Amino acid sequence: MTMKTNVLEPSQAQIKKWARLTESVIRREEGMFPAEGVKVVEELLSGRWPVRAILLLPEKIKYWRKIMAKVPPEIPLYGLTRPQWQKLSQDKEPEGIMALAAMPPEKPLAGDFAFSGGNILILHEINNPANLGALLRSALWFGFKNIILSTGSVDYSHPKAVRASMGSLFHLNIAGNADLKKILPEIKKTCYLIGSNVHAGRAPHFLPKKAALLLGSESHGLPDDLLAITDEQWNIPGSGSVDSLSLPQAAAIMMYECTKK
Amino acid sequence: MTMKTNVLEPSQAQIKKWARLTESVIRREEGMFPAEGVKVVEELLSGRWPVRAILLLPEKIKYWRKIMAKVPPEIPLYGLTRPQWQKLSQDKEPEGIMALAAMPPEKPLAGDFAFSGGNILILHEINNPANLGALLRSALWFGFKNIILSTGSVDYSHPKAVRASMGSLFHLNIAGNADLKKILPEIKKTCYLIGSNVHAGRAPHFLPKKAALLLGSESHGLPDDLLAITDEQWNIPGSGSVDSLSLPQAAAIMMYECTKK
Numbered sequence: 001m002t003m004k005t006n007v008l009e010p011s012q013a014q015i016k017k018w019a020r021l022t023e024s025v026i027r028r029e030e031g032m033f034p035a036e037g038v039k040v041v042e043e044l045l046s047g048r049w050p051v052r053a054i055l056l057l058p059e060k061i062k063y064w065r066k067i068m069a070k071v072p073p074e075i076p077l078y079g080l081t082r083p084q085w086q087k088l089s090q091d092k093e094p095e096g097i098m099a100l101a102a103m104p105p106e107k108p109l110a111g112d113f114a115f116s117g118g119n120i121l122i123l124h125e126i127n128n129p130a131n132l133g134a135l136l137r138s139a140l141w142f143g144f145k146n147i148i149l150s151t152g153s154v155d156y157s158h159p160k161a162v163r164a165s166m167g168s169l170f171h172l173n174i175a176g177n178a179d180l181k182k183i184l185p186e187i188k189k190t191c192y193l194i195g196s197n198v199h200a201g202r203a204p205h206f207l208p209k210k211a212a213l214l215l216g217s218e219s220h221g222l223p224d225d226l227l228a229i230t231d232e233q234w235n236i237p238g239s240g241s242v243d244s245l246s247l248p249q250a251a252a253i254m255m256y257e258c259t260k261k
Numbered sequence: 262m263t264m265k266t267n268v269l270e271p272s273q274a275q276i277k278k279w280a281r282l283t284e285s286v287i288r289r290e291e292g293m294f295p296a297e298g299v300k301v302v303e304e305l306l307s308g309r310w311p312v313r314a315i316l317l318l319p320e321k322i323k324y325w326r327k328i329m330a331k332v333p334p335e336i337p338l339y340g341l342t343r344p345q346w347q348k349l350s351q352d353k354e355p356e357g358i359m360a361l362a363a364m365p366p367e368k369p370l371a372g373d374f375a376f377s378g379g380n381i382l383i384l385h386e387i388n389n390p391a392n393l394g395a396l397l398r399s400a401l402w403f404g405f406k407n408i409i410l411s412t413g414s415v416d417y418s419h420p421k422a423v424r425a426s427m428g429s430l431f432h433l434n435i436a437g438n439a440d441l442k443k444i445l446p447e448i449k450k451t452c453y454l455i456g457s458n459v460h461a462g463r464a465p466h467f468l469p470k471k472a473a474l475l476l477g478s479e480s481h482g483l484p485d486d487l488l489a490i491t492d493e494q495w496n497i498p499g500s501g502s503v504d505s506l507s508l509p510q511a512a513a514i515m516m517y518e519c520t521k522k
Contacts, residue, residue: 039504134510137507137510138506138507138510142500143500166504166507203521203522238403239402243300244402245398245399245402246395246398246509248509248510249509252510252511252514253514253517256497256514260498
C-alpha cells in the first residue's frame, strides 16, 4: 500500500475560509463544500466529482488510513489540529477525515437531461436537508440517477444532506434551481410523470416505462398546478391513523414500485 | 371552546427531576418520559397512554391553544420560564408544549401478544433512536400495531425516538427487552415470519397471511441464528451501487408489501 506522507499545514486564512462553508451562499461563492466522514469521502473518491483537498485529524489516523491509498497524488492533504477541526466539523465524535468537494458548474437544464439513462426524481421545495439526503440515498439505490431540485429547495451541499446521503450524491446527476412548470412538459415527452399525492390517487403499481417521480415537501405536498401536469398521481394506502407516511419512506416505496421487475 | 386557566408554577425540585428524564435509567425509575411538540402531544392525548402533566411555555401560547381543549381536567398544567424550559427541551426553537407521558408497565411477553390484531414488527438491537422513531411511524401507517424490541435495543422513550415517531408510539403496543430466540418460535405459530437480509433472499412480494417482520440494526443486520428461525428472507433489489438502502426505507417497503391488497 502506498501512503502519501506530505501532509500540509493549513494557513489561518484557509481555516477561516473553510469554516465559512457552513453557509450556503459561501459554498456557492467558493464553488466547494465539505464532505465529512470515512464513508462520504470514500464515495466522493470513487465518483466523478472533482476534489479540492482532503483534511485530516492526525490523531484519528486509524479511521482514514485505508482510504488514503485512493487519493490521487495531485490532491493536497492537510493535517488539522483539534481546535481547527472543531471549527469545520459537524460531528461530536469526528472520524477525522473530510474532503472539500468541488461543486459542478450549474448547467442550464436542457431537454437532453430527460434523455440520459435512468429514471428521474424531481423534488419541489424540499426544505429539510436530512430528508433530501435520505432521498438521494434511495434514489441511487433504485437507479434514479437524475435529480432535479426546484427553485426554493434546500441546497444539496448542506452538510446534513451530504451526511444523510452517505455520499450517494457523488454518483448522481443533480440539477438545482429548476423552474418545474417549464421543465415538466419537456420531461413528459420521454417519461411517464408520476406525482405523489397524500390526499388521493392510485396505489403505486408496476410501470413498464421510464419514470419521472415528482415529490413535494413533507409539510405542503405538491401544489395543484404541478399535480395537474402529471400523467398519474400516486397515494400509498395505509391505516389512515397517522397523518402521513414520512417523505423519505413514501419516496422509497414509490421508487421501489417504479423499478420493480 | 373551554380553556383551562389554572396553570401551576413548578417547584425547583420538579424541574430538577424532569430535567433528569433525558437519562433512560431515570425515565424507567420515574416511569415517565417527556413528549415534546404540538403534534406529539396531540397524539398522546388522542391515544390510550396516561398523561402525568402538561408543561407550557406561556410566551408560545399560540402554538398550544388549540390543543388545550382536549386536556382532561385532572391533568395538571405547569407554566415554565424560558430558563426552566431550556433544561428540559431538545428544541432550539421550542413550540412550547410538552407532556410527561406515563410509561406503561412492562408486561412479560405472553403468547397472546401474537394473537392480538394487526401485524407484528420485531426489531433486533436497533441502536439509533431516530431510526426507531421512523420505524414506529411507518408501522402505525401500515397497521403493524404490535412492536417487539429485543434486549439491547434503544429505549423507545428516548426523546429522539419520540420526536421521529411523531407521536405514533402512543397508538402502538410496544414490548421491550424481549428474548427473540425464545419468542420467535411462539410468533411463528400464528404469523408468517419474514427476516430482512441485505445479502440475499427473495424480493418482497404479496403475502396472503398475517405477517411478522423481523429487522436488524443498520450496521449489523440480523445474526444468523435469528435468520435461521424465519420462514422466509427478504432482500430489496437495487442497483447495488450503494452499500444498502437505509433501514427506515427498507422497513417501509417491506411493511408496504406485507399489507398490500
